[in-house]
Amino acid sequence: MEPARFEAIVVGKRFHGYATELLVEAPNAAGAVPGQFMHIKCDGRDGVIMRRPYSVFDAAENTISFLVKDVGRGSAWLSARKTGDILDLMGPLGRGFAVGDGQRSILVAGGTGIAPLHFLAGCMKERGLCAFLLWGMEGGDEYGELPNIIADRFDLRLSSMDGKRGIRGSAVDLLEACREEGCTALYACGPRPMLLSLTDRARDMGFTLFQVSLEERMACGVGACRGCVIPCSTPTGGYLSACRDGPVFDEGEVDWRRIRESISA
Amino acid sequence: MEPARFEAIVVGKRFHGYATELLVEAPNAAGAVPGQFMHIKCDGRDGVIMRRPYSVFDAAENTISFLVKDVGRGSAWLSARKTGDILDLMGPLGRGFAVGDGQRSILVAGGTGIAPLHFLAGCMKERGLCAFLLWGMEGGDEYGELPNIIADRFDLRLSSMDGKRGIRGSAVDLLEACREEGCTALYACGPRPMLLSLTDRARDMGFTLFQVSLEERMACGVGACRGCVIPCSTPTGGYLSACRDGPVFDEGEVDWRRIRESISA
Amino acid sequence: MAEDKGIDIGVELTGIRLKNPVMVCSGTYGVGREYSDWMDPRELGALMTKAVTLKPCAGNPTPRLWEVPCGLLNSIGLENRGLKRFLEDDLPWLHEMGLPVWVNVAGFSREEYVKVASEVSRSSLAAALELNISCPNVEKGGMYFSNNPRDAAMLVSSVREMVDIPLYVKLSPRSSDIKEMAIMMQEAGADGLSMVNTFPAMALDIETARPRLANVTGGLSGPALHPIAVMAVWEVAGAVDLPIIGMGGIWSWRDAVEMMMAGAVAVAVGTLNFVEPGAPLGIIDGMRGFMRRKGIEKAEQLVGMARRMEVPRPGGEYEGKDNAGG
Amino acid sequence: MAEDKGIDIGVELTGIRLKNPVMVCSGTYGVGREYSDWMDPRELGALMTKAVTLKPCAGNPTPRLWEVPCGLLNSIGLENRGLKRFLEDDLPWLHEMGLPVWVNVAGFSREEYVKVASEVSRSSLAAALELNISCPNVEKGGMYFSNNPRDAAMLVSSVREMVDIPLYVKLSPRSSDIKEMAIMMQEAGADGLSMVNTFPAMALDIETARPRLANVTGGLSGPALHPIAVMAVWEVAGAVDLPIIGMGGIWSWRDAVEMMMAGAVAVAVGTLNFVEPGAPLGIIDGMRGFMRRKGIEKAEQLVGMARRMEVPRPGGEYEGKDNAGG
């Protein structure tokens, strides 16, 4: 579908611990694909001028929702929006996840990485596809009741580093513990260290489709500024844009070595 | 009284045409003198960082009020405040009007210059002093019902350039038309062109006290930055600060020639 | 919107007629295609491309962006697919659109600049060149030309000799005396100036004590830069006889009018495109509305309007007046 | 607040011990008295006075202020009551307070600078001098010294010869190469640097096509200036061996810590004072809290902390990396 810029009214809000779920009326965004994001203008207080990208957490005919974690000035403003407030959105933007017919999938989320994978799981369910959703978090109570809400709809397995929810360990440990047969597709979204160890471990697990959603700071969101790039695995090096070529990439498109270097440097 | 910085809750709001009256709870500002102003922080949207000065329009034991005309980013934000919102105030600041015992006074306001003179008239009434309030405006309907509200309390005479309210003409014309006997004190506040023609005409009318309140763009509001200065009439030239030496000046302290030059240049 | 009778918003500079004075800045509009879903590029007065270098260039490591108060830091570097791809794919597409194109030229040596500029000129597909001399020099470190006006002048005359289309030089705001730089560019043969580029700046993450940008430093753009850019245009407009394209934090039609009143013949919208795709259209409309309200018939009347006014200077100081910021 | 056991927030520069690294900028705190109702000046690390000139100076015509996005333009000029009144009234009062005072010295000729500096030094009431060389020169036009580093160096050595207290030189951010300027100041005998002054900038009222400031141009301060100031401090800290007092848009304790990590030994709060009188106190507290959380025992460890870190530079580019802002 054609991306657009439009105003959307906040029609619902729920608190889930660290994250706030915002539901907005957005008929224009119908047709958003899991993995795509909306680029949201965050008022303009304290000199904030740029938009902030947020994955679509869920979409219905006339609404979409986001999951916003408060990590700075923009997200703090966004999480403080109330029902009736107006947001200025651009989207849906970027390349979403590819889903094959009849495929059985594992979806691995770390932290707020749950957002695009939650939407993906919903779309798979609609298409009658089998999907296992694995979600790792730091503290087991970080997301309030959200794990229970999601578990009501999907086959959800949880882990937390403090062991308070699900198994003690990371989302990658969840994947290792997952004994579901016949899964050929793996999808992941989460912090970079998690994605790095996931790719290390999953590369030889025989998935025929392995896609990751990668976050990078963004300016334009449409591929014009080359600000949001991800190192690409072609022999000549170079970069792909997270906003237009991504945010979803095939695992093999990404130069994980350079990503690892930039984290450990 | 000692000026202070404090937070004040908006407890009332009224619309008067171009101007919005905001009533805030401010026990700290009790003791404000007519002519003094409050320095108000205007959120921080669109890169607005500085405070804006507003004359005290009225004061009671626990509240003060302002009259805000929307002329730009700061005042637009301020006029949009609602009951329950919190304002960050500094004040009361500056030198107020001097009032002698037993004195009969004429108060001449142009536009929002009504604010400090309205408060002055109130204080004079409390002290049992006789005061005539003359108020000129551009369009007779600019301030909604405010002229009627003020006329209920004070001896108010009006003029408007379009003749829709009071006599047709300026506040200076009102002064010429005012035939009250025995007035020895004159106070004025309004746009500079009005003050210039007022001083020209009133200088020889025999007032023993003639004070004006002058506006200038401000930064600190406390005399530290020398940003808000008014040309001063001492032979050596130089400047007085509107925020600390003023905003109320004796007519003779001000170098009206330099003010005229800066307007006509 | 319908054309206004009697209001001519077009401008002409170095023989190029623009249907309106609103362009888009180099590096903020890709090669035009990226925003074509969002607005018709043909509505623009002109378009300035992302920097083109001789060979493909990967640009800087990531992260490349950081937001600062009323501004954006970027360290994209000169990422582009190189001259060959540009001439084959991008420039023909832009030419097809029929809007005037300024090609932003960068290089890592004088030879590279000359080669890129002359091939673009030879292609006959560009209206003008914009020489990005506030770009790095790998041998001698970033911002080299801004610090070395004489070498910049030599570069400009070398390029000037080899090209047939107007040559604009893009100036950095980090200049002790931008007037002097502008005068030297004029003497070296520049046909016009575009100003300003981003301002070298940086931010640190105090939690890690590391720079926010992988490249350590970056360029500041956006509203924070605007009053600096207006002053640069004002100063240079009084010093040279070249058309100036004004840019730097243009965030509204008011900012655009201000820039023209300071002396710019046209303006370019940069960072704002990221926030409001299509913003140039609103600026064009706003400018037209302003002209109508003020009874200004030709956009060209706006150019340098503030420079032609008597500036208020009340006298009476008992000491010498000074020009300090305090 | 109670002193933290084990946390030493004091710093020392050029032999002057400050109980904390937070000062206030010249021109934003008057001569100290103006804010004494609002906070106890003795809580400050040190105070920098408004510029002092030999004779009384009326400063520039009004209006002198204009707000821009995340910034303030001012054209106060050097308004002050002159050396005599300063030495009689203001400096003794400040000295009484017992806090270290940097006296900001300005002049309209070399002789004036030398005279003011030497008399302040002789008074024994000031801790140090801050030479304002980004100030105007009536004969030769504003910003003269920033454009003429050699003359600035001569001025510094003339003053250095005549004074017994540390001499700080205040640098302008409008410099093609601020490192070079700093090195020349060091060679000329400066004991320390303070940076940065406001950035020359302007704004126009489009309704009247006139400058917003009667003086036409002014100096930009506030958050808009901050990333430029951080970069200037970062660059200069790597080029000279002098203590740096960092200033420019410090708006929070985070900005103050950032400035120190970039290389400043102390910081000075400027425009923020106008918005939040007492802001320096919150910055001191915030800095102390940060140190506690991070287990940093001495504020001096913060100085240049980011400069000592390995800077991430992932390799793999197929073209030379560059340092451009894009």
Ligand SMILES: Cc1cc2nc3c(=O)[nH]c(=O)nc-3n(C[C@H](O)[C@H](O)[C@H](O)COP(=O)(O)OP(=O)(O)OC[C@H]3O[C@@H](n4cnc5c(N)ncnc54)[C@H](O)[C@@H]3O)c2cc1C
């Ligand atoms: C495609 C995409 C999808 C995203 N989806 C979600 C989501 O569903 N839910 C969610 O809570 N967050 C999501 N994010 C991250 C979110 O955009 C950032 O948290 C937000 O921009 C931070 O803005 P801020 O002003 O609060 O923080 P800032 O004050 O700008 O910075 C705070 C921290 O956030 C980091 N940050 C800033 N901008 C970005 C950015 N664009 N991407 C990643 N990190 C950033 C900074 O490096 C910094 O450490 C997504 C990011 C991308 C690129």
Ligand SMILES: Cc1cc2nc3c(=O)[nH]c(=O)nc-3n(C[C@H](O)[C@H](O)[C@H](O)COP(=O)(O)OP(=O)(O)OC[C@H]3O[C@@H](n4cnc5c(N)ncnc54)[C@H](O)[C@@H]3O)c2cc1C
């Ligand atoms: C002592 C004093 C008392 C005042 N009392 C009142 C009052 O009771 N009611 C009222 O409506 N206004 C009053 N003002 C004026 C008010 O402060 C300005 O209208 C306000 O600051 C404009 O801010 P802005 O952001 O909306 O406008 P901006 O966008 O900043 O500017 C819009 C216009 O307002 C002018 N302006 C900006 N700041 C000031 C300033 N500090 N003083 C005068 N003009 C300014 C500008 O020159 C410009 O033309 C008073 C000003 C002073 C100095």
Ligand SMILES: Cc1cc2nc3c(=O)[nH]c(=O)nc-3n(C[C@H](O)[C@H](O)[C@H](O)COP(=O)(O)O)c2cc1C
């Ligand atoms: C992301 C980004 C990339 C840029 N790339 C270039 C470039 O390749 N060549 C160039 O001359 N200027 C480049 N610039 C500078 C802009 O063209 C413009 O001069 C500057 O951003 C000021 O305008 P603004 O504040 O409106 O953005 C870039 C700016 C940004 C923000």
Ligand SMILES: Cc1cc2nc3c(=O)[nH]c(=O)nc-3n(C[C@H](O)[C@H](O)[C@H](O)COP(=O)(O)O)c2cc1C
């Ligand atoms: C109103 C005002 C007056 C100033 N006066 C002086 C001055 O007299 N001498 C000087 O060296 N700097 C002066 N400055 C510059 C400040 O000392 C400081 O370098 C600059 O404002 C940057 O800091 P900030 O952004 O925190 O304000 C002045 C700044 C302002 C805003």
Ligand code: FES
């Ligand atoms: S955010 Fe601009 S290219 Fe991706």
Ligand code: FES
């Ligand atoms: S506003 Fe600073 S001296 Fe008046």
